[in-house]
Amino acid sequence: xxxxxxxxxxxxxxxxxxxxxxxxxxxxxxxxxxxxxxxxxxxxxxxxxxxxxxxxxxxxxxxxxxxxxxxxxxxxxxxxxxxxxxxxxxxxxxxxxxxxxxxxxxxxxxxxxxxxxxxxxxxxxxxxxxxxxxxxxxxxxxxxxxxxxxxxxxxxxxxxxxxxxxxxxxxxxxxxxxxxxxxxxxxxxxxxxxxxxxxxxxxxxxxxxxxxxxxxxxxxxxxxxxxxxxxxxxxxxxxxxxxxxxx
Amino acid sequence: xxxxxxxxxxxxxxxxxxxxxxxxxxxxxxxxxxxxxxxxxxxxxxxxxxxxxxxxxxxxxxxxxxxxxxxxxxxxxxxxxxxxxxxxxxxxxxxxxxxxxxxxxxxxxxxxxxxxxxxxxxxxxxxxxxxxxxxxxxxxxxxxxxxxxxxxxxxxxxxxxxxxxxxxxxxxxxxxxxxxxxxxxxxxxxxxxxxxxxxxxxxxxxxxxxxxxxxxxxxxxxxxxxxxxxxxxxxxxxxxxxxxxxx
DNA sequence: CCATTTTTGGTCAATTTGACCATAAACAGT
DNA sequence: ACTGTTTATGGTCAAATTGACCAAAAATGG
Numbered sequence: 001x002x003x004x005x006x007x008x009x010x011x012x013x014x015x016x017x018x019x020x021x022x023x024x025x026x027x028x029x030x031x032x033x034x035x036x037x038x039x040x041x042x043x044x045x046x047x048x049x050x051x052x053x054x055x056x057x058x059x060x061x062x063x064x065x066x067x068x069x070x071x072x073x074x075x076x077x078x079x080x081x082x083x084x085x086x087x088x089x090x091x092x093x094x095x096x097x098x099x100x101x102x103x104x105x106x107x108x109x110x111x112x113x114x115x116x117x118x119x120x121x122x123x124x125x126x127x128x129x130x131x132x133x134x135x136x137x138x139x140x141x142x143x144x145x146x147x148x149x150x151x152x153x154x155x156x157x158x159x160x161x162x163x164x165x166x167x168x169x170x171x172x173x174x175x176x177x178x179x180x181x182x183x184x185x186x187x188x189x190x191x192x193x194x195x196x197x198x199x200x201x202x203x204x205x206x207x208x209x210x211x212x213x214x215x216x217x218x219x220x221x222x223x224x225x226x227x228x229x230x231x232x233x234x235x236x237x238x239x240x241x242x243x244x245x246x247x
Numbered sequence: 248x249x250x251x252x253x254x255x256x257x258x259x260x261x262x263x264x265x266x267x268x269x270x271x272x273x274x275x276x277x278x279x280x281x282x283x284x285x286x287x288x289x290x291x292x293x294x295x296x297x298x299x300x301x302x303x304x305x306x307x308x309x310x311x312x313x314x315x316x317x318x319x320x321x322x323x324x325x326x327x328x329x330x331x332x333x334x335x336x337x338x339x340x341x342x343x344x345x346x347x348x349x350x351x352x353x354x355x356x357x358x359x360x361x362x363x364x365x366x367x368x369x370x371x372x373x374x375x376x377x378x379x380x381x382x383x384x385x386x387x388x389x390x391x392x393x394x395x396x397x398x399x400x401x402x403x404x405x406x407x408x409x410x411x412x413x414x415x416x417x418x419x420x421x422x423x424x425x426x427x428x429x430x431x432x433x434x435x436x437x438x439x440x441x442x443x444x445x446x447x448x449x450x451x452x453x454x455x456x457x458x459x460x461x462x463x464x465x466x467x468x469x470x471x472x473x474x475x476x477x478x479x480x481x482x483x484x485x486x487x488x489x490x491x492x493x494x
Numbered sequence: 495c496c497a498t499t500t501t502t503g504g505t506c507a508a509t510t511t512g513a514c515c516a517t518a519a520a521c522a523g524t
Numbered sequence: 525a526c527t528g529t530t531t532a533t534g535g536t537c538a539a540a541t542t543g544a545c546c547a548a549a550a551a552t553g554g
Binding site: 196225226227228 | 510511512513514515518519520521522
């Protein structure tokens with residue numbers, strides 16, 4: 001479609017940083033580019049913005065194409081505009097950060113997003129290590145365009161936001177409820193280090209229980225080992241506001 | 248130059264939200280548009296991004312044109328892409344937040360930025376009131392394009408950043424030193440409410456003194472009334488990093 | 495010399511945080 | 525049935541932080 005680009009105009013694209021979490025691991029949706037430029041390198045899902053779409057709409061459409069849903073947490077991440085970021089011509093990219101609950105991601109990924117892999121993201125306080133399904137680590141040169149930089153920017157953003165927003169809950173919007181340990185697992189996967197269970201629970205409850213957005217249900221979890229956890233619910237009053245809110 | 252735009256492509260522009268502070272007031276650089284569209288309405292300084300410039304470079308060039316300097320705190324704010332934000336055609340705007348010390352702004356504004364006014368921004372915890380030099384309040388409809396939204400986004404951003412970054416110090420980079428009351432005045436102007444002097448000082452010193460970025464000089468201020476204040480210095484180790492750092 | 499103004503340092507109670515310990519509630523294996 | 529293991533949950537306690545004050549220091553203006 002856009003194999004060659006005109007030399008006389010700036011093209012606008014959106015790229016999606018789609019994050020999910022499973023088994024104490026932060027995961028990131030990447031694909032190997034099937035064509036030039038950067039054939040074979042890892043790339044974020046992207047799309048050119050049409051004349052009749054806002055960037056946000058364009059991102060939502062791409063999301064719909066890939067996963068078949070729009071009801072996800074999405075925020076604008078950053079706009080990358082380096083002159084030579086795309087060898088085909090002048091393309092700027094507006095990157096969006098998308099959070100998908102694993103339970104939704106798992107079935108969707110098979111149906112819609114063929115060719116995509118959910119790669120592992122390991123992140124300590126400073127480090128960032130991304131590995132594909134075979135456990136091979138990616139270097140910056142393994143990425144297409146400036147996508148490695150986009151990834152780093154996004155990870156930093158979400159790490160910072162954990163402190164003062166309930167963005168962690170966007171990773172588990174299942175209506176059946178969730179345990180606070182699951183929330184903790186998500187925070188740990190994003191931050192890259194362990195948290196104290198007792199203190200974590202205390203913090204979450206104080207922060208969100210009195211505002212009514214986090215409330216305990218009557219059900220409890222079914223586990224294999226250990227004491228079953230109480231299940232909580234997230235009241236979505238602000239879920240839709242998330243879509244347009246700017247930090 | 249761009250009186251009429253082609254209908255077949257997306258144009259990319261940058262807009263600058265230039266903030267400064269004086270006499271306990273947050274100020275914002277605006278001009279009345281001299282031409283259609285939105286003739287007579289208030290607008291941020293802006294510029295179309297050239298084919299051979301990154302957005303950041305373009306913003307820096309505009310800054311250089313307007314104020315004759317580039318050595319200012321600047322960060323990308325947000326990218327606005329609504330389809331109908333510009334009646335001339337399809338234009339997206341990458342907004343940048345710029346902080347100028349008053350002592351630099353005052354002389355520069357006369358020389359370079361003719362037609363621009365430094366308007367007052369009054370901001371409580373929720374409210375936002377912007378008034379021109381004659382004290383007349385602006386409504387959303389008094390702004391061109393979606394510039395009122397850009398302003399609100401920017402004010403929110405800087406208010407949030409006061410908590411966890413030293414962005415307040417960007418308002419006074421004078422080499423002669425500054426008193427902590429001046430810093431406090433800046434914070435109060437941005438936040439829209441008063442702070443306790445003693446607690447404010449305690450916080451600033453704990454946060455930045457031990458890292459070596461804030462240090463007391465031997466000089467003291469010359470005042471009209473009251474005890475003269477000790478002057479402090481900001482060590483710029485991270486000033487340049489500010490330019491590219493993303494929150 | 496006194497009243498006023500602003501800076502600076504300090505107190506003190508309330509709150510928050512971080513590092514723990516202890517118990518509760520389940521299961522697995524003997 | 526009992527024992528050990530595992531995970532969830534509740535509690536303690538000292539350290540650190542915050543917010544609301546008070547008071548002295550250091551200047552000026554009358």
